[in-house]
Amino acid sequence: MIEVKDLHKAFDGSPVLKGISTVFEKGKTNLIIGQSGSGKTVFMKCLLGLIIPDSGTICYEGQIYSQLTPEQQRDLRQEMGMVFQGSALFDSMTVEGNVMFPLEMFARQSRSEMQDRVEFVLRRVNLADAHKKYPAEISGGMQKRVAIARAIVMNPKYLFCDEPNSGLDPRTAILIDNLIQEITREYNITTVINTHDMNSVMEIGEKIVFLKDGIKEWEGTNRDIFRTDNEAVSNFVYSSELFKKVRQMYLEERD
Template sequence: MIQVENVHKSFGDAHVLKGITTQFEQGKTNLVIGQSGSGKTVFLKCLLGLFEPEQGTITYNGQVYSELTINQRRDLRQEMGMVFQGSALFDSMTVEGNVMFPLEMFTKQTKAEMKDRVDFVLERVNLVDAHQKFPSEISGGMKKRVAIARAIVMNPKYLFCDEPNSGLDPKTAILIDNLIQEITKEYNITTVINTHDMNSVMEIGEKIIFLKNGFKEWEGTNKEIFKTDNEAVTNFVYSSELFKKVRQMYIEERN
């Protein structure tokens, strides 16, 4: 679990995060949504320890980040997996090399042990025949799965995903959503996902927080978001005709 208490973050005169308080539960897919400029990316970087808030605390399973030593922070970061928006694979490395990279950097495992772990996670993301392919030789959806495999190869307690469905077709995006949710539950990970994808909200939004202008404007589940009367949320969620129809269905069911 990650607990966030009254977090503020500024850059010069720009007050980006304004007193955010929430918690992200273990074993659930926690989504952060909001318009561009709402503070989502800065918030995610605070959760990753890349930015440190001027005020407030972020606590990871009882460990208050601001109270940790440098060595303790390093150990905590090794318990975090990250799926970047553009996958961020090394073009000069094979799929196997990309996934093995964190093990080579941060563990003292033998080559055989690392190979066994890489084989395991690649099989888990349904990439059993791609070990020796390079990123340029695989599809966008496969790249995302490689990125997920790399993110979980160290068996993290926390998984962070930045727009994991960016650039994917709808069918592939659903497959990636389902894969992230399955892994979250299977390994009991605390997963936090930054997304603009309302399909992700509908499918895997077990906990959602909506940011607006640096404030936490709303939080709830994917079922509750279609019933809220919060105008800022409804304007964001129902910006397309499809989701307006979905909301109307919920309203009719309530009546």
């Protein structure tokens, strides 16, 4: 579980995050949504410790990040997995090398144990045949799956995904969403996903935090989002005709 309390961050005097407080629960897919420039990426980078907030606290299972020593912060980061928007795979390494990397850096295991673990996670993300390929030789969807495999190879307690299905076709995007949700439940980890994708919101949004201009405008589940009377959320989520119709159908069915 991650607890965020009154988080503030400004750049060059311009506030980007204005007092965000929320809780990201364990074993659930927690989504951060909002328009471009609403502060989602800065918020996620604060959660990852890549940006230091001006004030407020981020608490990981009782440990307040800002109160940890740099060594303790690095140790905590080893319990985090991250799937970047562009996958951020190491170009000079094969798929296997990328997934093996965190194990080689930190795990105290024999080579064969590491190899077994890599085999296992690559099978888990349905990439059993891509070991020797380089990132440039595989598709965007496969790169995302490699990034997920690398993120979970160390059995993280926290999984962060920055727009995991951006640039993917709808079918692959759904596969990636489902994979993340399955992994979250299977390993009981705290997953935080930064997304624009409304399919993801509807499919896997077990907890949704909506940001607007650096403020937490609304939070709830994907079911709550159908019923919300918050104008900002409605305008954002139901900006397309398709989703307006889906909402109408849902409300009619419920009534």
